[in-house]
Amino acid sequence: MVTLGDYLLVSGLLFTMGFAGAMLRRNIIIILMSLELMLNAANLSLVAFSRFRVDQTGLPNYNAQVFVFFIITVAAAEVAVGLAIVVALYRSRQTTHVEDLASLKF
Amino acid sequence: MMPVWLFWLFALLMLVFGAAVVINRNPVASALSLVVSFLGLAALFISLDAYFIGVIQILVYAGAVMVLFLFIIMLLDLRAEKLRRINWVASAGGLAVALAFFVQVSYVVGHFKAAARPFPPLPKSTGDDVQNIGLVLFTNYNLPFQIIGVLVLVATVGVIVLSQRETR
Numbered sequence: 001m002v003t004l005g006d007y008l009l010v011s012g013l014l015f016t017m018g019f020a021g022a023m024l025r026r027n028i029i030i031i032l033m034s035l036e037l038m039l040n041a042a043n044l045s046l047v048a049f050s051r052f053r054v055d056q057t058g059l060p061n062y063n064a065q066v067f068v069f070f071i072i073t074v075a076a077a078e079v080a081v082g083l084a085i086v087v088a089l090y091r092s093r094q095t096t097h098v099e100d101l102a103s104l105k106f
Numbered sequence: 107m108m109p110v111w112l113f114w115l116f117a118l119l120m121l122v123f124g125a126a127v128v129i130n131r132n133p134v135a136s137a138l139s140l141v142v143s144f145l146g147l148a149a150l151f152i153s154l155d156a157y158f159i160g161v162i163q164i165l166v167y168a169g170a171v172m173v174l175f176l177f178i179i180m181l182l183d184l185r186a187e188k189l190r191r192i193n194w195v196a197s198a199g200g201l202a203v204a205l206a207f208f209v210q211v212s213y214v215v216g217h218f219k220a221a222a223r224p225f226p227p228l229p230k231s232t233g234d235d236v237q238n239i240g241l242v243l244f245t246n247y248n249l250p251f252q253i254i255g256v257l258v259l260v261a262t263v264g265v266i267v268l269s270q271r272e273t274r
Binding site: 001002003004005006007008009010012013014015016017018019020021023024025026027029030032033034036037040043044047048050051052054058059060062063065066068069070072073074075076077078079080081083084085086087088090096099 | 110113117120121124125127128133136137140143144147150151153154155156158159162163166167170171174175178179181182184190197199200201203204205207208211212215216218220221222223224225226228229233238239242243246247250254257258261262264265268269
């Protein structure tokens with residue numbers, strides 16, 4: 001029998017991978033992908049809680065699923081803006097390596 | 107709910123390819139691993155009876171966001187990274203913080219009484235999943251929905267401004 005704890009542990013493991021990727025990798029595009037992994041780990045735990053809290057009508061708690069819907073929308077907008085910034089940055093510096101981008105003004 | 111072995115199969119798929127995103131040196135391989143990882147995640151959403159969320163996960167992430175990532179990687183012509191001198195202190199620090207986070211999560215989940223209970227059963231006919239979410243979205247969350255529309259518009263305008271060539 002799969003329990004709520006299993007889903008939460010899997011979600012925590014996915015978040016840890018995204019977090020480690022954001023800390024360890026030095027390529028901006030990989031860091032953006034790791035951010036997506038972290039957002040999706042949060043989504044998984046929200047949906048698991050939504051299914052766990054069945055209310056009086058016998059339906060899952062849809063508030064959490066609406067929240068996940070909003071998170072997916074914001075994540076899509078974030079990726080679009082982030083990748084546009086990466087392209088603009090690449091055009092002026094010819095690199096996507098964060099250690100080469102240490103100065104704030106150039 | 108789906109059988110237990112299917113849950114572990116999809117969870118393993120998601121975690122293995124999630125790790126591959128971080129480990130791969132080639133950005134194209136990372137992006138394709140991310141697609142497989144999101145497919146496993148969508149299967150987990152469907153296992154939680156959240157059909158609508160599972161479908162938009164595939165449509166938005168595997169369909170739109172990943173194409174955007176691959177497009178940018180191809181546009182910038184990124185090759186596999188060359189080995190650089192690794193800053194071992196910073197890497198060990200990052201790994202230690204990530205592991206400490208996971209130990210904390212597993213400790214909290216282990217001491218969380220409700221986490222050991224199985225999921226309560228749903229009645230035979232829960233109605234249409236999309237209809238139920240739409241009802242909640244357009245009645246209780248109407249204002250946030252409008253605001254998120256403005257956010258997407260602002261993002262669109264921002265991307266167009268950012269991708270213009272500077273003309274002085």
